[in-house]
Amino acid sequence: MLLLESLPTVIGAAAIAPALLVLWLVIAADERPGPPVQVWLAFVLGAASISLLGLARIPFNALLAIPDNPWATQAVRALFGVAAPEEIVKVLVIVAISTRRRAFADPMDTVVYGAAAGLGFAAYENLAYLVQHKDMWRALAALRSVLTVPFHGALGIIAGAYLAIARSGGALGAYRGHRDWARITNWTLVLVAPVLLHAAFDFPLLALQRIPDLSSTAHLLLGSASVLIGFSSIGFAVRLVHRLGKHHAPRTDVARERLSQLRRMWALLLIGGGTGFAGVSFLLTSLHHWYVNPERNASFILIPIGFTSILIGLALLIATTAVYFLGRNRMRTASEGFPSAPGQS
Numbered sequence: 322m323l324l325l326e327s328l329p330t331v332i333g334a335a336a337i338a339p340a341l342l343v344l345w346l347v348i349a350a351d352e353r354p355g356p357p358v359q360v361w362l363a364f365v366l367g368a369a370s371i372s373l374l375g376l377a378r379i380p381f382n383a384l385l386a387i388p389d390n391p392w393a394t395q396a397v398r399a400l401f402g403v404a405a406p407e408e409i410v411k412v413l414v415i416v417a418i419s420t421r422r423r424a425f426a427d428p429m430d431t432v433v434y435g436a437a438a439g440l441g442f443a444a445y446e447n448l449a450y451l452v453q454h455k456d457m458w459r460a461l462a463a464l465r466s467v468l469t470v471p472f473h474g475a476l477g478i479i480a481g482a483y484l485a486i487a488r489s490g491g492a493l494g495a496y497r498g499h500r501d502w503a504r505i506t507n508w509t510l511v512l513v514a515p516v517l518l519h520a521a522f523d524f525p526l527l528a529l530q531r532i533p534d535l536s537s538t539a540h541l542l543l544g545s546a547s548v549l550i551g552f553s554s555i556g557f558a559v560r561l562v563h564r565l566g567k568h569h570a571p572r573t574d575v576a577r578e579r580l581s582q583l584r585r586m587w588a589l590l591l592i593g594g595g596t597g598f599a600g601v602s603f604l605l606t607s608l609h610h611w612y613v614n615p616e617r618n619a620s621f622i623l624i625p626i627g628f629t630s631i632l633i634g635l636a637l638l639i640a641t642t643a644v645y646f647l648g649r650n651r652m653r654t655a656s657e658g659f660p661s662a663p664g665q666s
Contacts, residue, residue, distance in 0.1 A: 367441025428485035435481020443473035
């Protein structure tokens, strides 16, 4: 009960854990996982990009002053008040991270960076929502972990996938005809596709919140439409990941084994990061109880748990990072199991 009563710990874990889990699933789908530092940087910058939303909304403020039609009002708010600013800041993060990619980098790296940026954004937004609605955080956490968090990750994947296709379309078989038109279309879809999907997802929710006197049938239709759009977007992102991934599958058993080792290392990194986060949460919660609760019974339980979690997390992170840097030269030899990059023999 003491752990359940420590809301900062539980809410923090409920907000961050779904994003980390989805990020691991995306990384596991990558046949050649990119540098961990860049993936974590994309995750952190995705969360930090929320601070830029005020600036991103400035160009659209004039568009929000629209007529009195409530449906048109919510449609414009969904498109220009929510979707466009949020996707712009996330795409900026994806572009900034992916511009530092390695020569002949796997296009899937950009997809992973997109997922990381979107999930970092979702984790921070999730935390803000759960803290704001402490009275219903359990139901909200369950709903957002199933749909909203994966949806934000999917939008990042879609942006990253179209960015990868636009840059490497010939290698991915995307420019079989009308090359110029296809290239322009893919560059446009980097931003337009996530914005339109996000707006379509948010419009029914805004209508449910802000349009009074809706019938029960309208409530059902709007809610179902939002859920359908959300899961369809996730499915579309999965399809894009499969489309890009199949062009860079490993060709030898040795390459597959080394990829399996990389994935296990990534799993340890995520577990270590999550454990360290939980430890810090326990420690902060114990300090809160120490100063607030005169009996200080909870602190004697939470402090050892917090320090233990932090030590476990640090040990996993240090060990996995050491293995990565010490063994990366040998892992690079697995490139013989992959198809040659364009321009290489």
